[in-house]
Amino acid sequence: MKKGIIITLLGGTFWGISGTMGQFLFQTYHLNTMWLTTMRMIFAGIILLATCFIKDTKKTLSIWENKNDVFQLVLFAILGLMFCQYSYMTAIYYSNSSTAAILQYLNPIFIMFYTCLVCKRLPYKKELLCVALAFGGTFILATHGNIHEMVLSFEGLFWGVLAGLAASFYSLLPRHIMNKYGSLIPTGYAMIIGGxxxxxxxxVWNISFSLDVYGYLGLVGIIVIGTVLAFSMYLIGVNLIGPMRASLIAAVEPLSATICMCLWLHSPFTLIDVLGFIMIMSTIFILSYKKKS
Known part of the structure:
Protein backbone atom coordinates (compact mmCIF):
# COMPACT_ATOMS: atom_id res chain seq x y z
CA MET A 1 0.00 0.00 0.00
CA LYS A 2 2.79 2.45 0.94
CA LYS A 3 4.70 1.65 -2.24
CA GLY A 4 1.57 2.18 -4.36
CA ILE A 5 0.78 5.51 -2.69
CA ILE A 6 4.34 6.83 -3.17
CA ILE A 7 4.51 5.75 -6.84
CA THR A 8 1.07 7.25 -7.60
CA LEU A 9 2.02 10.50 -5.84
CA LEU A 10 5.15 10.68 -8.00
CA GLY A 11 3.10 10.07 -11.15
CA GLY A 12 0.63 12.85 -10.31
CA THR A 13 3.50 15.16 -9.35
CA PHE A 14 5.27 14.50 -12.66
CA TRP A 15 2.06 15.36 -14.54
CA GLY A 16 1.92 18.71 -12.72
CA ILE A 17 5.61 19.43 -13.35
CA SER A 18 5.20 18.68 -17.07
CA GLY A 19 2.48 21.33 -17.30
CA THR A 20 4.87 23.89 -15.83
CA MET A 21 7.55 22.77 -18.29
CA GLY A 22 5.04 23.47 -21.05
CA GLN A 23 4.38 26.94 -19.61
CA PHE A 24 8.15 27.55 -19.52
CA LEU A 25 8.49 26.59 -23.20
CA PHE A 26 5.57 28.80 -24.20
CA GLN A 27 6.80 31.82 -22.25
CA THR A 28 10.49 31.52 -23.13
CA TYR A 29 10.52 30.12 -26.67
CA HIS A 30 6.98 31.00 -27.84
CA LEU A 31 6.41 27.48 -29.16
CA ASN A 32 3.30 26.63 -31.12
CA THR A 33 0.89 24.51 -29.02
CA MET A 34 0.08 22.22 -31.94
CA TRP A 35 3.77 21.54 -32.61
CA LEU A 36 4.56 20.85 -28.95
CA THR A 37 1.54 18.57 -28.49
CA THR A 38 2.39 16.66 -31.67
CA MET A 39 6.00 16.07 -30.60
CA ARG A 40 4.91 15.06 -27.10
CA MET A 41 2.37 12.53 -28.31
CA ILE A 42 4.40 10.91 -31.09
CA PHE A 43 7.64 10.44 -29.15
CA ALA A 44 5.89 9.37 -25.94
CA GLY A 45 3.84 6.88 -27.98
CA ILE A 46 6.98 5.45 -29.57
CA ILE A 47 8.61 4.91 -26.16
CA LEU A 48 5.47 3.30 -24.69
CA LEU A 49 4.97 1.00 -27.70
CA ALA A 50 8.64 -0.01 -27.74
CA THR A 51 8.22 -1.14 -24.13
CA CYS A 52 5.09 -3.10 -25.07
CA PHE A 53 6.82 -4.83 -28.00
CA ILE A 54 9.72 -5.87 -25.78
CA LYS A 55 7.32 -7.34 -23.20
CA ASP A 56 4.83 -9.08 -25.52
CA THR A 57 5.04 -8.56 -29.29
CA LYS A 58 2.12 -10.85 -30.11
CA LYS A 59 -0.30 -9.12 -27.73
CA THR A 60 0.86 -5.68 -28.90
CA LEU A 61 -0.01 -6.54 -32.51
CA SER A 62 -3.23 -8.42 -31.75
CA ILE A 63 -5.28 -5.23 -31.32
CA TRP A 64 -5.28 -4.81 -35.13
CA GLU A 65 -7.03 -8.15 -35.67
CA ASN A 66 -10.43 -6.91 -34.49
CA LYS A 67 -12.22 -4.19 -36.49
CA ASN A 68 -14.30 -3.01 -33.52
CA ASP A 69 -11.18 -2.68 -31.38
CA VAL A 70 -9.42 -0.70 -34.12
CA PHE A 71 -12.43 1.62 -34.41
CA GLN A 72 -12.44 2.22 -30.63
CA LEU A 73 -8.69 2.77 -30.70
CA VAL A 74 -8.93 5.44 -33.41
CA LEU A 75 -11.85 7.07 -31.59
CA PHE A 76 -9.85 7.10 -28.35
CA ALA A 77 -6.79 8.46 -30.17
CA ILE A 78 -8.61 11.44 -31.70
CA LEU A 79 -11.50 12.32 -29.38
CA GLY A 80 -9.73 11.11 -26.25
CA LEU A 81 -5.98 11.60 -26.25
CA MET A 82 -5.48 14.15 -29.03
CA PHE A 83 -8.37 16.34 -27.87
CA CYS A 84 -7.27 16.04 -24.24
CA GLN A 85 -3.57 16.77 -24.81
CA TYR A 86 -4.11 19.65 -27.23
CA SER A 87 -6.83 21.41 -25.20
CA TYR A 88 -4.77 21.08 -22.01
CA MET A 89 -1.60 22.51 -23.58
CA THR A 90 -3.59 25.31 -25.23
CA ALA A 91 -5.19 26.14 -21.87
CA ILE A 92 -1.67 26.43 -20.40
CA TYR A 93 -0.67 28.71 -23.29
CA TYR A 94 -3.55 31.12 -22.62
CA SER A 95 -3.45 30.93 -18.80
CA ASN A 96 -0.88 28.94 -16.78
CA SER A 97 -0.13 25.35 -15.81
CA SER A 98 -1.91 25.58 -12.44
CA THR A 99 -5.20 27.00 -13.77
CA ALA A 100 -5.23 24.56 -16.70
CA ALA A 101 -4.65 21.59 -14.37
CA ILE A 102 -7.43 22.71 -12.02
CA LEU A 103 -9.96 23.29 -14.83
CA GLN A 104 -9.08 19.89 -16.31
CA TYR A 105 -10.38 18.37 -13.07
CA LEU A 106 -13.88 19.47 -14.02
CA ASN A 107 -14.00 16.13 -15.85
CA PRO A 108 -15.86 14.27 -13.02
CA ILE A 109 -18.74 16.72 -13.47
CA PHE A 110 -18.99 15.89 -17.19
CA ILE A 111 -18.81 12.17 -16.39
CA MET A 112 -21.57 12.65 -13.81
CA PHE A 113 -23.81 14.33 -16.41
CA TYR A 114 -23.10 11.47 -18.82
CA THR A 115 -23.96 8.89 -16.15
CA CYS A 116 -27.27 10.61 -15.35
CA LEU A 117 -28.13 10.73 -19.07
CA VAL A 118 -27.31 7.06 -19.70
CA CYS A 119 -29.06 5.87 -16.52
CA LYS A 120 -32.02 8.21 -17.21
CA ARG A 121 -32.03 9.65 -13.73
CA LEU A 122 -31.76 13.02 -12.02
CA PRO A 123 -28.55 13.96 -10.18
CA TYR A 124 -28.30 13.00 -6.51
CA LYS A 125 -27.99 15.69 -3.84
CA LYS A 126 -24.22 15.30 -3.53
CA GLU A 127 -23.91 15.52 -7.33
CA LEU A 128 -25.86 18.79 -7.38
CA LEU A 129 -23.56 20.06 -4.62
CA CYS A 130 -20.55 19.16 -6.78
CA VAL A 131 -22.02 20.98 -9.79
CA ALA A 132 -22.48 24.10 -7.64
CA LEU A 133 -18.91 23.81 -6.30
CA ALA A 134 -17.48 23.29 -9.78
CA PHE A 135 -19.30 26.29 -11.26
CA GLY A 136 -18.45 28.40 -8.21
CA GLY A 137 -14.78 27.45 -8.32
CA THR A 138 -14.57 28.14 -12.06
CA PHE A 139 -16.27 31.51 -11.56
CA ILE A 140 -13.77 32.45 -8.83
CA LEU A 141 -10.78 31.45 -10.95
CA ALA A 142 -12.10 33.42 -13.92
CA THR A 143 -13.23 36.59 -12.14
CA HIS A 144 -11.79 36.56 -8.57
CA GLY A 145 -15.37 37.23 -7.46
CA ASN A 146 -15.84 40.39 -9.53
CA ILE A 147 -18.60 39.78 -12.10
CA HIS A 148 -17.61 42.92 -14.02
CA GLU A 149 -14.03 41.86 -14.77
CA MET A 150 -12.39 38.69 -16.12
CA VAL A 151 -9.05 37.90 -14.50
CA LEU A 152 -8.64 34.78 -16.62
CA SER A 153 -8.74 35.35 -20.37
CA PHE A 154 -11.73 34.00 -22.28
CA GLU A 155 -9.39 31.74 -24.29
CA GLY A 156 -7.84 30.35 -21.09
CA LEU A 157 -11.28 29.64 -19.59
CA PHE A 158 -12.61 28.17 -22.85
CA TRP A 159 -9.71 25.77 -23.41
CA GLY A 160 -9.55 24.88 -19.71
CA VAL A 161 -13.20 23.81 -19.68
CA LEU A 162 -12.63 21.94 -22.97
CA ALA A 163 -9.69 20.18 -21.32
CA GLY A 164 -12.08 18.99 -18.59
CA LEU A 165 -14.55 17.76 -21.21
CA ALA A 166 -11.76 16.07 -23.17
CA ALA A 167 -10.49 14.37 -20.00
CA SER A 168 -13.95 12.83 -19.52
CA PHE A 169 -13.78 11.44 -23.10
CA TYR A 170 -10.29 10.16 -22.30
CA SER A 171 -11.69 8.33 -19.26
CA LEU A 172 -14.82 6.87 -20.88
CA LEU A 173 -13.83 5.92 -24.44
CA PRO A 174 -11.09 3.28 -23.99
CA ARG A 175 -12.65 1.15 -21.24
CA HIS A 176 -13.28 -1.91 -23.44
CA ILE A 177 -9.91 -2.01 -25.20
CA MET A 178 -8.00 -1.28 -21.97
CA ASN A 179 -9.77 -4.12 -20.19
CA LYS A 180 -8.84 -6.39 -23.10
CA TYR A 181 -5.26 -5.30 -23.90
CA GLY A 182 -4.15 -3.42 -20.79
CA SER A 183 -3.50 0.32 -20.64
CA LEU A 184 -0.07 0.74 -22.23
CA ILE A 185 -0.80 -0.84 -25.63
CA PRO A 186 -3.90 1.25 -26.53
CA THR A 187 -2.31 4.39 -25.09
CA GLY A 188 0.93 3.91 -27.03
CA TYR A 189 -0.90 3.44 -30.33
CA ALA A 190 -3.35 6.25 -29.56
CA MET A 191 -0.49 8.64 -28.77
CA ILE A 192 1.10 8.02 -32.17
CA ILE A 193 -2.20 8.09 -34.12
CA GLY A 194 -3.41 11.24 -32.36
CA GLY A 195 -0.02 12.92 -32.74
CA VAL A 204 3.67 21.17 -38.09
CA TRP A 205 6.48 20.61 -40.61
CA ASN A 206 5.93 24.21 -41.71
CA ILE A 207 6.22 25.58 -38.16
CA SER A 208 9.60 27.08 -37.35
CA PHE A 209 11.07 26.99 -33.85
CA SER A 210 14.31 27.80 -32.10
CA LEU A 211 15.41 25.97 -28.96
CA ASP A 212 18.63 26.06 -26.96
CA VAL A 213 19.87 23.37 -24.56
CA TYR A 214 17.33 24.32 -21.87
CA GLY A 215 14.52 24.29 -24.42
CA TYR A 216 15.38 20.76 -25.55
CA LEU A 217 15.71 19.64 -21.93
CA GLY A 218 12.20 21.00 -21.28
CA LEU A 219 10.86 19.17 -24.34
CA VAL A 220 12.50 15.89 -23.27
CA GLY A 221 11.17 16.44 -19.76
CA ILE A 222 7.60 16.79 -21.01
CA ILE A 223 7.90 13.63 -23.12
CA VAL A 224 9.78 11.38 -20.68
CA ILE A 225 8.92 12.68 -17.20
CA GLY A 226 5.52 14.22 -17.82
CA THR A 227 4.13 11.57 -20.16
CA VAL A 228 5.95 8.22 -20.17
CA LEU A 229 7.02 8.06 -16.51
CA ALA A 230 3.92 9.81 -15.13
CA PHE A 231 1.51 7.52 -16.95
CA SER A 232 3.52 4.36 -16.18
CA MET A 233 3.72 5.21 -12.48
CA TYR A 234 0.01 5.91 -12.35
CA LEU A 235 -0.73 2.50 -13.88
CA ILE A 236 1.58 0.79 -11.38
CA GLY A 237 -0.29 2.63 -8.63
CA VAL A 238 -3.63 1.42 -10.01
CA ASN A 239 -2.38 -2.17 -9.83
CA LEU A 240 -1.07 -1.78 -6.29
CA ILE A 241 -3.79 0.26 -4.56
CA GLY A 242 -6.77 0.16 -6.95
CA PRO A 243 -8.20 2.69 -9.42
CA MET A 244 -10.27 4.66 -6.88
CA ARG A 245 -7.39 5.40 -4.50
CA ALA A 246 -5.01 5.99 -7.40
CA SER A 247 -7.30 8.53 -9.08
CA LEU A 248 -7.71 10.43 -5.80
CA ILE A 249 -3.98 10.47 -5.05
CA ALA A 250 -3.13 11.49 -8.64
CA ALA A 251 -5.24 14.60 -8.03
CA VAL A 252 -2.04 16.01 -6.51
CA GLU A 253 -1.31 17.15 -10.10
CA PRO A 254 -2.81 20.68 -9.78
CA LEU A 255 -1.05 21.16 -6.44
CA SER A 256 2.34 20.15 -7.86
CA ALA A 257 1.74 22.38 -10.91
CA THR A 258 0.93 25.33 -8.65
CA ILE A 259 3.98 24.87 -6.40
CA CYS A 260 6.31 24.33 -9.37
CA MET A 261 4.85 27.33 -11.22
CA CYS A 262 5.28 29.65 -8.21
CA LEU A 263 8.79 28.49 -7.27
CA TRP A 264 10.23 28.11 -10.78
CA LEU A 265 8.42 30.65 -12.96
CA HIS A 266 7.43 33.02 -10.12
CA SER A 267 3.88 33.23 -11.46
CA PRO A 268 1.33 34.78 -9.05
CA PHE A 269 -1.24 32.58 -7.32
CA THR A 270 -3.51 34.42 -4.87
CA LEU A 271 -5.59 33.26 -1.91
CA ILE A 272 -8.81 33.61 -3.88
CA ASP A 273 -7.29 31.31 -6.52
CA VAL A 274 -6.72 28.81 -3.71
CA LEU A 275 -10.43 29.02 -2.85
CA GLY A 276 -11.40 28.22 -6.44
CA PHE A 277 -8.82 25.41 -6.43
CA ILE A 278 -10.32 23.85 -3.28
CA MET A 279 -13.91 24.15 -4.55
CA ILE A 280 -13.18 22.35 -7.82
CA MET A 281 -10.91 19.67 -6.33
CA SER A 282 -13.37 18.91 -3.52
CA THR A 283 -15.84 17.58 -6.11
CA ILE A 284 -13.53 14.61 -6.76
CA PHE A 285 -13.60 13.53 -3.13
CA ILE A 286 -17.33 14.15 -2.71
CA LEU A 287 -18.25 12.17 -5.83
CA SER A 288 -15.96 9.29 -4.86
CA TYR A 289 -17.26 9.06 -1.28
CA LYS A 290 -19.58 6.15 -0.59
CA LYS A 291 -21.31 5.43 2.69
CA LYS A 292 -20.49 2.08 4.26
CA SER A 293 -23.48 -0.22 4.54
Missing part, protein backbone atom coordinates in the same frame (compact mmCIF):
# COMPACT_ATOMS: atom_id res chain seq x y z
CA UNK A 196 0.16 12.16 -36.47
CA UNK A 197 -3.42 13.38 -37.07
CA UNK A 198 -2.80 16.57 -35.11
CA UNK A 199 0.48 17.14 -36.92
CA UNK A 200 -1.20 16.79 -40.31
CA UNK A 201 -4.04 19.13 -39.31
CA UNK A 202 -1.58 21.75 -38.08
CA UNK A 203 1.03 21.07 -40.80
Missing amino acids: VVLGVIGR
Whole structure:
Protein backbone atom coordinates (compact mmCIF):
# COMPACT_ATOMS: atom_id res chain seq x y z
CA MET A 1 0.00 0.00 0.00
CA LYS A 2 2.79 2.45 0.94
CA LYS A 3 4.70 1.65 -2.24
CA GLY A 4 1.57 2.18 -4.36
CA ILE A 5 0.78 5.51 -2.69
CA ILE A 6 4.34 6.83 -3.17
CA ILE A 7 4.51 5.75 -6.84
CA THR A 8 1.07 7.25 -7.60
CA LEU A 9 2.02 10.50 -5.84
CA LEU A 10 5.15 10.68 -8.00
CA GLY A 11 3.10 10.07 -11.15
CA GLY A 12 0.63 12.85 -10.31
CA THR A 13 3.50 15.16 -9.35
CA PHE A 14 5.27 14.50 -12.66
CA TRP A 15 2.06 15.36 -14.54
CA GLY A 16 1.92 18.71 -12.72
CA ILE A 17 5.61 19.43 -13.35
CA SER A 18 5.20 18.68 -17.07
CA GLY A 19 2.48 21.33 -17.30
CA THR A 20 4.87 23.89 -15.83
CA MET A 21 7.55 22.77 -18.29
CA GLY A 22 5.04 23.47 -21.05
CA GLN A 23 4.38 26.94 -19.61
CA PHE A 24 8.15 27.55 -19.52
CA LEU A 25 8.49 26.59 -23.20
CA PHE A 26 5.57 28.80 -24.20
CA GLN A 27 6.80 31.82 -22.25
CA THR A 28 10.49 31.52 -23.13
CA TYR A 29 10.52 30.12 -26.67
CA HIS A 30 6.98 31.00 -27.84
CA LEU A 31 6.41 27.48 -29.16
CA ASN A 32 3.30 26.63 -31.12
CA THR A 33 0.89 24.51 -29.02
CA MET A 34 0.08 22.22 -31.94
CA TRP A 35 3.77 21.54 -32.61
CA LEU A 36 4.56 20.85 -28.95
CA THR A 37 1.54 18.57 -28.49
CA THR A 38 2.39 16.66 -31.67
CA MET A 39 6.00 16.07 -30.60
CA ARG A 40 4.91 15.06 -27.10
CA MET A 41 2.37 12.53 -28.31
CA ILE A 42 4.40 10.91 -31.09
CA PHE A 43 7.64 10.44 -29.15
CA ALA A 44 5.89 9.37 -25.94
CA GLY A 45 3.84 6.88 -27.98
CA ILE A 46 6.98 5.45 -29.57
CA ILE A 47 8.61 4.91 -26.16
CA LEU A 48 5.47 3.30 -24.69
CA LEU A 49 4.97 1.00 -27.70
CA ALA A 50 8.64 -0.01 -27.74
CA THR A 51 8.22 -1.14 -24.13
CA CYS A 52 5.09 -3.10 -25.07
CA PHE A 53 6.82 -4.83 -28.00
CA ILE A 54 9.72 -5.87 -25.78
CA LYS A 55 7.32 -7.34 -23.20
CA ASP A 56 4.83 -9.08 -25.52
CA THR A 57 5.04 -8.56 -29.29
CA LYS A 58 2.12 -10.85 -30.11
CA LYS A 59 -0.30 -9.12 -27.73
CA THR A 60 0.86 -5.68 -28.90
CA LEU A 61 -0.01 -6.54 -32.51
CA SER A 62 -3.23 -8.42 -31.75
CA ILE A 63 -5.28 -5.23 -31.32
CA TRP A 64 -5.28 -4.81 -35.13
CA GLU A 65 -7.03 -8.15 -35.67
CA ASN A 66 -10.43 -6.91 -34.49
CA LYS A 67 -12.22 -4.19 -36.49
CA ASN A 68 -14.30 -3.01 -33.52
CA ASP A 69 -11.18 -2.68 -31.38
CA VAL A 70 -9.42 -0.70 -34.12
CA PHE A 71 -12.43 1.62 -34.41
CA GLN A 72 -12.44 2.22 -30.63
CA LEU A 73 -8.69 2.77 -30.70
CA VAL A 74 -8.93 5.44 -33.41
CA LEU A 75 -11.85 7.07 -31.59
CA PHE A 76 -9.85 7.10 -28.35
CA ALA A 77 -6.79 8.46 -30.17
CA ILE A 78 -8.61 11.44 -31.70
CA LEU A 79 -11.50 12.32 -29.38
CA GLY A 80 -9.73 11.11 -26.25
CA LEU A 81 -5.98 11.60 -26.25
CA MET A 82 -5.48 14.15 -29.03
CA PHE A 83 -8.37 16.34 -27.87
CA CYS A 84 -7.27 16.04 -24.24
CA GLN A 85 -3.57 16.77 -24.81
CA TYR A 86 -4.11 19.65 -27.23
CA SER A 87 -6.83 21.41 -25.20
CA TYR A 88 -4.77 21.08 -22.01
CA MET A 89 -1.60 22.51 -23.58
CA THR A 90 -3.59 25.31 -25.23
CA ALA A 91 -5.19 26.14 -21.87
CA ILE A 92 -1.67 26.43 -20.40
CA TYR A 93 -0.67 28.71 -23.29
CA TYR A 94 -3.55 31.12 -22.62
CA SER A 95 -3.45 30.93 -18.80
CA ASN A 96 -0.88 28.94 -16.78
CA SER A 97 -0.13 25.35 -15.81
CA SER A 98 -1.91 25.58 -12.44
CA THR A 99 -5.20 27.00 -13.77
CA ALA A 100 -5.23 24.56 -16.70
CA ALA A 101 -4.65 21.59 -14.37
CA ILE A 102 -7.43 22.71 -12.02
CA LEU A 103 -9.96 23.29 -14.83
CA GLN A 104 -9.08 19.89 -16.31
CA TYR A 105 -10.38 18.37 -13.07
CA LEU A 106 -13.88 19.47 -14.02
CA ASN A 107 -14.00 16.13 -15.85
CA PRO A 108 -15.86 14.27 -13.02
CA ILE A 109 -18.74 16.72 -13.47
CA PHE A 110 -18.99 15.89 -17.19
CA ILE A 111 -18.81 12.17 -16.39
CA MET A 112 -21.57 12.65 -13.81
CA PHE A 113 -23.81 14.33 -16.41
CA TYR A 114 -23.10 11.47 -18.82
CA THR A 115 -23.96 8.89 -16.15
CA CYS A 116 -27.27 10.61 -15.35
CA LEU A 117 -28.13 10.73 -19.07
CA VAL A 118 -27.31 7.06 -19.70
CA CYS A 119 -29.06 5.87 -16.52
CA LYS A 120 -32.02 8.21 -17.21
CA ARG A 121 -32.03 9.65 -13.73
CA LEU A 122 -31.76 13.02 -12.02
CA PRO A 123 -28.55 13.96 -10.18
CA TYR A 124 -28.30 13.00 -6.51
CA LYS A 125 -27.99 15.69 -3.84
CA LYS A 126 -24.22 15.30 -3.53
CA GLU A 127 -23.91 15.52 -7.33
CA LEU A 128 -25.86 18.79 -7.38
CA LEU A 129 -23.56 20.06 -4.62
CA CYS A 130 -20.55 19.16 -6.78
CA VAL A 131 -22.02 20.98 -9.79
CA ALA A 132 -22.48 24.10 -7.64
CA LEU A 133 -18.91 23.81 -6.30
CA ALA A 134 -17.48 23.29 -9.78
CA PHE A 135 -19.30 26.29 -11.26
CA GLY A 136 -18.45 28.40 -8.21
CA GLY A 137 -14.78 27.45 -8.32
CA THR A 138 -14.57 28.14 -12.06
CA PHE A 139 -16.27 31.51 -11.56
CA ILE A 140 -13.77 32.45 -8.83
CA LEU A 141 -10.78 31.45 -10.95
CA ALA A 142 -12.10 33.42 -13.92
CA THR A 143 -13.23 36.59 -12.14
CA HIS A 144 -11.79 36.56 -8.57
CA GLY A 145 -15.37 37.23 -7.46
CA ASN A 146 -15.84 40.39 -9.53
CA ILE A 147 -18.60 39.78 -12.10
CA HIS A 148 -17.61 42.92 -14.02
CA GLU A 149 -14.03 41.86 -14.77
CA MET A 150 -12.39 38.69 -16.12
CA VAL A 151 -9.05 37.90 -14.50
CA LEU A 152 -8.64 34.78 -16.62
CA SER A 153 -8.74 35.35 -20.37
CA PHE A 154 -11.73 34.00 -22.28
CA GLU A 155 -9.39 31.74 -24.29
CA GLY A 156 -7.84 30.35 -21.09
CA LEU A 157 -11.28 29.64 -19.59
CA PHE A 158 -12.61 28.17 -22.85
CA TRP A 159 -9.71 25.77 -23.41
CA GLY A 160 -9.55 24.88 -19.71
CA VAL A 161 -13.20 23.81 -19.68
CA LEU A 162 -12.63 21.94 -22.97
CA ALA A 163 -9.69 20.18 -21.32
CA GLY A 164 -12.08 18.99 -18.59
CA LEU A 165 -14.55 17.76 -21.21
CA ALA A 166 -11.76 16.07 -23.17
CA ALA A 167 -10.49 14.37 -20.00
CA SER A 168 -13.95 12.83 -19.52
CA PHE A 169 -13.78 11.44 -23.10
CA TYR A 170 -10.29 10.16 -22.30
CA SER A 171 -11.69 8.33 -19.26
CA LEU A 172 -14.82 6.87 -20.88
CA LEU A 173 -13.83 5.92 -24.44
CA PRO A 174 -11.09 3.28 -23.99
CA ARG A 175 -12.65 1.15 -21.24
CA HIS A 176 -13.28 -1.91 -23.44
CA ILE A 177 -9.91 -2.01 -25.20
CA MET A 178 -8.00 -1.28 -21.97
CA ASN A 179 -9.77 -4.12 -20.19
CA LYS A 180 -8.84 -6.39 -23.10
CA TYR A 181 -5.26 -5.30 -23.90
CA GLY A 182 -4.15 -3.42 -20.79
CA SER A 183 -3.50 0.32 -20.64
CA LEU A 184 -0.07 0.74 -22.23
CA ILE A 185 -0.80 -0.84 -25.63
CA PRO A 186 -3.90 1.25 -26.53
CA THR A 187 -2.31 4.39 -25.09
CA GLY A 188 0.93 3.91 -27.03
CA TYR A 189 -0.90 3.44 -30.33
CA ALA A 190 -3.35 6.25 -29.56
CA MET A 191 -0.49 8.64 -28.77
CA ILE A 192 1.10 8.02 -32.17
CA ILE A 193 -2.20 8.09 -34.12
CA GLY A 194 -3.41 11.24 -32.36
CA GLY A 195 -0.02 12.92 -32.74
CA VAL A 196 0.16 12.16 -36.47
CA VAL A 197 -3.42 13.38 -37.07
CA LEU A 198 -2.80 16.57 -35.11
CA GLY A 199 0.48 17.14 -36.92
CA VAL A 200 -1.20 16.79 -40.31
CA ILE A 201 -4.04 19.13 -39.31
CA GLY A 202 -1.58 21.75 -38.08
CA ARG A 203 1.03 21.07 -40.80
CA VAL A 204 3.67 21.17 -38.09
CA TRP A 205 6.48 20.61 -40.61
CA ASN A 206 5.93 24.21 -41.71
CA ILE A 207 6.22 25.58 -38.16
CA SER A 208 9.60 27.08 -37.35
CA PHE A 209 11.07 26.99 -33.85
CA SER A 210 14.31 27.80 -32.10
CA LEU A 211 15.41 25.97 -28.96
CA ASP A 212 18.63 26.06 -26.96
CA VAL A 213 19.87 23.37 -24.56
CA TYR A 214 17.33 24.32 -21.87
CA GLY A 215 14.52 24.29 -24.42
CA TYR A 216 15.38 20.76 -25.55
CA LEU A 217 15.71 19.64 -21.93
CA GLY A 218 12.20 21.00 -21.28
CA LEU A 219 10.86 19.17 -24.34
CA VAL A 220 12.50 15.89 -23.27
CA GLY A 221 11.17 16.44 -19.76
CA ILE A 222 7.60 16.79 -21.01
CA ILE A 223 7.90 13.63 -23.12
CA VAL A 224 9.78 11.38 -20.68
CA ILE A 225 8.92 12.68 -17.20
CA GLY A 226 5.52 14.22 -17.82
CA THR A 227 4.13 11.57 -20.16
CA VAL A 228 5.95 8.22 -20.17
CA LEU A 229 7.02 8.06 -16.51
CA ALA A 230 3.92 9.81 -15.13
CA PHE A 231 1.51 7.52 -16.95
CA SER A 232 3.52 4.36 -16.18
CA MET A 233 3.72 5.21 -12.48
CA TYR A 234 0.01 5.91 -12.35
CA LEU A 235 -0.73 2.50 -13.88
CA ILE A 236 1.58 0.79 -11.38
CA GLY A 237 -0.29 2.63 -8.63
CA VAL A 238 -3.63 1.42 -10.01
CA ASN A 239 -2.38 -2.17 -9.83
CA LEU A 240 -1.07 -1.78 -6.29
CA ILE A 241 -3.79 0.26 -4.56
CA GLY A 242 -6.77 0.16 -6.95
CA PRO A 243 -8.20 2.69 -9.42
CA MET A 244 -10.27 4.66 -6.88
CA ARG A 245 -7.39 5.40 -4.50
CA ALA A 246 -5.01 5.99 -7.40
CA SER A 247 -7.30 8.53 -9.08
CA LEU A 248 -7.71 10.43 -5.80
CA ILE A 249 -3.98 10.47 -5.05
CA ALA A 250 -3.13 11.49 -8.64
CA ALA A 251 -5.24 14.60 -8.03
CA VAL A 252 -2.04 16.01 -6.51
CA GLU A 253 -1.31 17.15 -10.10
CA PRO A 254 -2.81 20.68 -9.78
CA LEU A 255 -1.05 21.16 -6.44
CA SER A 256 2.34 20.15 -7.86
CA ALA A 257 1.74 22.38 -10.91
CA THR A 258 0.93 25.33 -8.65
CA ILE A 259 3.98 24.87 -6.40
CA CYS A 260 6.31 24.33 -9.37
CA MET A 261 4.85 27.33 -11.22
CA CYS A 262 5.28 29.65 -8.21
CA LEU A 263 8.79 28.49 -7.27
CA TRP A 264 10.23 28.11 -10.78
CA LEU A 265 8.42 30.65 -12.96
CA HIS A 266 7.43 33.02 -10.12
CA SER A 267 3.88 33.23 -11.46
CA PRO A 268 1.33 34.78 -9.05
CA PHE A 269 -1.24 32.58 -7.32
CA THR A 270 -3.51 34.42 -4.87
CA LEU A 271 -5.59 33.26 -1.91
CA ILE A 272 -8.81 33.61 -3.88
CA ASP A 273 -7.29 31.31 -6.52
CA VAL A 274 -6.72 28.81 -3.71
CA LEU A 275 -10.43 29.02 -2.85
CA GLY A 276 -11.40 28.22 -6.44
CA PHE A 277 -8.82 25.41 -6.43
CA ILE A 278 -10.32 23.85 -3.28
CA MET A 279 -13.91 24.15 -4.55
CA ILE A 280 -13.18 22.35 -7.82
CA MET A 281 -10.91 19.67 -6.33
CA SER A 282 -13.37 18.91 -3.52
CA THR A 283 -15.84 17.58 -6.11
CA ILE A 284 -13.53 14.61 -6.76
CA PHE A 285 -13.60 13.53 -3.13
CA ILE A 286 -17.33 14.15 -2.71
CA LEU A 287 -18.25 12.17 -5.83
CA SER A 288 -15.96 9.29 -4.86
CA TYR A 289 -17.26 9.06 -1.28
CA LYS A 290 -19.58 6.15 -0.59
CA LYS A 291 -21.31 5.43 2.69
CA LYS A 292 -20.49 2.08 4.26
CA SER A 293 -23.48 -0.22 4.54
